Amino acid sequence: MKEENKIILSMLVKNESGVLTRISGLFARRGYNIDSLSVGETDNPQISRMTVMATGDDYIKEQILRQLEKLHDVVIVEALDHSHIVTRELLLIKVNVAQGARSELLEAVSIFRAKVVDLTPTSLTVEITGERSKCEAFIEYLRPFGIAELCRTGITAISRGSGILTPNE
């Protein structure tokens, strides 16, 4: 049995139009699922950093890496080692809740180290940052209250220690 694992890829890509389409298109046409994707400019405005989470065994991981490396816009791509990374995701969750039921929610917000970012007489919007598992636990906790809206950024990740992702020369 091949083990299906979460693959976390970190890559530096050229900050040009069409890059996101090229990368997501490659996943789509080769039949690899993207679980989450986040992208943003780096300290060098010509380069963006992209974090992609996908699911697959070692064969799929190797293929994704090799195929991504062939794209002209991909400067470097690396599969991150799960035991040696920091991953974060940001969630914004809106819960429709009457004033009376708030206290229990606010307690959870504090325990999860989340933050209330908006409050109305009938709703509460919370921001939470953390590893995917923490975010998911928070969602599960809130589910019985009735989640009105939820949006998540997808994970972003960086390796621990002094190692850095730099272009090969």
Place this chain on the structure above:
Amino acid sequence: MKLSGAAIIIETLLEQGVDTVFGYPGGAVLNLYDELYKAKDRITHITTCHEQGATHAADAYARVSGKTGVVFATSGPGATNLTTGIASAFLDSTPMVAITGNVATTLIGLDSFQEVDICGITMPITKHNYIVKDVRKLADTIREAFFIANSGRPGPVLIDVPKDVQIAKTEFTPAPKVAVKKQATPSINLAEAVELISSAQRPYIYAGGGVVISDASEELAIFADKIDAPIGTSMMGLSSVRSDNPRFLGMSGMHGKYAATKLMYESDLIIAIGTRFSDRATGNKKEFSNGKKVLHIDIDPAEIGKNIPAYVALIGDVKTVLAELNAVLSKAERKDWAIRVEEIKTCPDSRLEMDPYNLNAETVIKAVNKYAGDAVIATDVGQHQMWTAMYYNFKKPRTFVTSGGLGTMGFGLGAAIGSAVGSRNRTVLFTSDGSFHMNMNEMATAVSFHLPILIVVLNNNALGMVRQWQTLFYGCRYSNTTLNRKTDYVKLAEAFGMKAERLDDFSKLDETIQRGLAHDGPYLIEAVIDSDDKVLPMIPPNGTINDIILKG
């Protein structure tokens, strides 16, 4: 020196050594064609009848010459007509640069007349593509496109140039062409490979299109002698080994020669060189590599382990890697294996043939083989293509032009045009009634440019390959494959201004072929063959050597 974008395109093409382009004019490339007019003593433009024909021509031009194929097309339908040709080039790793015009940048995104997002459309079938919206970036983009098309595993690159960018002027600074560096192999891997080869009892060389592309035929022949191994090829690998080389077994795979496939199964080490183990070549992948090791040599790291797991991989330019291996390998002898190879090569199953006294694909192809010298052979796609791969004896590299990966029916005539232009040599196109009907309009191009092309239409009045599958796997239910077309090929060719004749008498075979080959200019021969002739042997899809069908 200030130049317009259109003039910059021409100047940078000249910098890259381009002297021939294929294409078709239109509204969004008027400026480009205006500059081409001024440069007509430096660049020859072959105007085809349809943009698809132009891409196949550019593709074949690159395959026979080793240069980069260049194709021009206008925006919208001009650009979309390129797609099948670009995809064919992509699957067969041909270096090609396609330049399309587009509507002015101010009109992009407004569904303007003849506007299409050709970069979006061709993203999955190009190595890279560009839309150039700033004339100052145009020259470097074209230079980079040529570099990408030729570096690593070659492939097509498309550059979309909006009309206002062709008109706008900027300072142009000439720059020399940047050569692509050959990759060498890390010595650790080389030692592992040598160890693997030395320990093999029954090594088998499986050569692919990469051997042709990297011009590694000589190195391959030396390598085979050194390790005392037979050579089979993929279809794309045909012409990489002289067919009179005693080690050459022919093409292996679904429609391979019996010996080539059988011995591949019997080997304990497959040395795969410049090939990606297509499903048509391997059949059942699990059985294919069962009980044997694979040494995979390829320039594209993504091919290692993609279809068949590799025990050892050498990543790099095939010619360089083989030269490195040849330098460190000592001469080996494998007598038992050589005896077995001879045994299989001469066994009855290896000597199947069609009736030698009748008009059929084998007799026709062999007659051409007898008289055509070192002409380039082009094909369309289907039974005639497999028959050509099986029966034609290729004498030197880059003399077989066929659509392997994409299997593009309609590839042939455009390809024959590009081949005749690129090789400056006679090209024989083997085609069939099915494929020929797809792009026969290019007969006009062959006539206009007076190209030395002999078209041999193997007319079996059917879509033969599909019909063969219907016979074998669909209970002879011939759904839409019996063509019964009333096309008179001779009259048709003559209407285009081409000499033609019909061949339906075996006794006239040799003289007809000789007449066609000797003719100055394009010539068409319609050779009438039986609808039920099959391509054999055949290994059914996902099958193994045990499933091989030898007789119809």
